[in-house]
Amino acid sequence: MNSNLKIPDNYSRSSALTSQSQACAACKYQRRKCAPGCPLAPYFPSERASEFMSAHKLFGVSNILKALKKVPPGARDAAMISIMFHAEARRADPVGGCYAVVESLVKQIEVYQAELDHVMREVYAFRALAAAQAEPRLVPGHVPRADVSVNNVGCQIKLEKQSSSMADEKQFYRTVETTPFDGKGAEACLVRLGENWKPAFAAHDVGLKIFTNT
DSSP: OOTTOOOOOOOOHHHHGGGTTSOOHHHHHHTSOOOTTOTTTTTSOGGGHHHHHHHHHHTOHHHHHHHHHHSOGGGHHHHHHHHHHHHHHHHHOTTTHHHHHHHHHHHHHHHHHHHHHHHHHHHHHHHHHHHHHHSOOOBTTBOOOEEEEEGGGTEEEEEOOOOSSHHHHHSOOOEEEEEEETTTTEEEEEEEBTTBOEEEEEETTTTEEEEEOO
């Protein structure tokens, strides 16, 4: 927004009538006597000649008077403020006018909205991190039974108690089964670890194959 743009004050008819000792800017420009009921005197006192010239150059005195007659008395102050703001915007930026002011404000809103979105994303990330750090941590050698909810990844990890010491964790839980091997009556020692089976080595001299888990 142009820093030279002046937003007119909310002129009141009662306060403006105090300067009726001399002609208003509109009457002075037209070189005529300013009557007590001059409709433009409350908005263009003698000290606001530049604001009047901007409005006159853009709209013309006759058009301003016609607009005031069409507006209800209670809305005339707001209408004149709009006219003066429009005129000042056009004076400050002859090409853009009020559109340039609105466009500048929209861009500022977009910048501030993007900054707010970035800050909110960081807030959510720190909240998720704090929630994850607040969960109980696993101690080596002891895995307690618990339902751990990890909010930042949206999943739940269910931990089953398996052992209470490092020695127990290193033990293989094996289920040994014997089945016929190669149809020769030899017995195969099958070591089952979970659901996966992998041959580690073959003991051909005894006709056995040992299977271990990875």
